Amino acid sequence: MIDKTIRINYLYDFYQSLLTGKQNNYMRMYYLDDWSLGEIADHFQVSRQAVYDNIRRTEALLEEYEEKLSLFERYQERSGLMKKLRSLIEDGKDREDILRVLQKVENLE
Amino acid sequence: MIDKTIRINYLYDFYQSLLTGKQNNYMRMYYLDDWSLGEIADHFQVSRQAVYDNIRRTEALLEEYEEKLSLFERYQERSGLMKKLRSLIEDGKDREDILRVLQKVENLE
Numbered sequence: 001m002i003d004k005t006i007r008i009n010y011l012y013d014f015y016q017s018l019l020t021g022k023q024n025n026y027m028r029m030y031y032l033d034d035w036s037l038g039e040i041a042d043h044f045q046v047s048r049q050a051v052y053d054n055i056r057r058t059e060a061l062l063e064e065y066e067e068k069l070s071l072f073e074r075y076q077e078r079s080g081l082m083k084k085l086r087s088l089i090e091d092g093k094d095r096e097d098i099l100r101v102l103q104k105v106e107n108l109e
Numbered sequence: 110m111i112d113k114t115i116r117i118n119y120l121y122d123f124y125q126s127l128l129t130g131k132q133n134n135y136m137r138m139y140y141l142d143d144w145s146l147g148e149i150a151d152h153f154q155v156s157r158q159a160v161y162d163n164i165r166r167t168e169a170l171l172e173e174y175e176e177k178l179s180l181f182e183r184y185q186e187r188s189g190l191m192k193k194l195r196s197l198i199e200d201g202k203d204r205e206d207i208l209r210v211l212q213k214v215e216n217l218e
Contacts, residue, residue, distance in 0.1 A: 017177035068126035071180075075218060082215055089198075089207055098198055106191055109184060 005031070007072075011062040014071040023058045030055055074108060081105045114140070116181075120171040123180040132167045139164055183217060190214045 012027055019027065029035040029043075030051075037055075041048040066072055085101045121136055128136070138144040138152075139160075146164075150157040175181055194210045 069178075069180075071178075079218060082211075082218075086208075086211055086215075089204060089211065092204065095198060095201065099195075102191075102195055102198065106195075109188060109191075 008059055008062065010072050010075075011059075011066055014075070015062050015065045015069075018065060019058060019061070023054065023061075026051060026054050027058055078105060078108050081108070117168055117171065119181050119184075120168075120175055123184070124171050124174045124178075127174060128167060128170070132163065132170075135160060135163050136167055187214060187217050190217070 009031055012031060016024060016027070025044075026040060029040050030037070035043075037048050037051050040051045044051070081101060081104050085098065085105065088098045088101060118140055121140060125133055125136070134153075135149060138149050139146070144152075146157050146160050149160045153160070190210060190213050194207065194214065197207045197210060
């Protein structure tokens, strides 16, 4: 299991276009720009609790999108296979071995 | 520009998990099982107009998701490159040519 912050960063990367402007602001400031909850609350003149609740709800929403679309999971599978494919080609391995991995990548679509 | 029905079928394939049960029912019956609007209306005991409106709104929603996430567009790009990659490997082309196309696939992630 990867670290929660890293996971949320990935999920945010995949699904940010589905979030509202406010959700995007809070997530960007908190996760990408490393603001504290208190700093975000001060900036928008809302309570720290409101920011906290919004971010927690957005994280849950990102997980819901991942459950439905699996973009991050499929990205991980594909990039693992692509690395394998690249090293087989670079090492000049047999065409059959290369095509076998290529087939696996194609099957992911 | 591909035929609208084919396009909607693809979009439905990518985004159906984001639709409600009712939207899914209507879309599946109309696009996959080839029912007429009237048949769907009779089945659910609603007006033909209600079915029509729901399906049109769902189509617009699918296009909205595609605008935000571009899953279909990226699928098309990736599968074009994967075909090229496969034929270069099958034809035993130079490693450099193969790696150049592989790099393009990797850049799509």
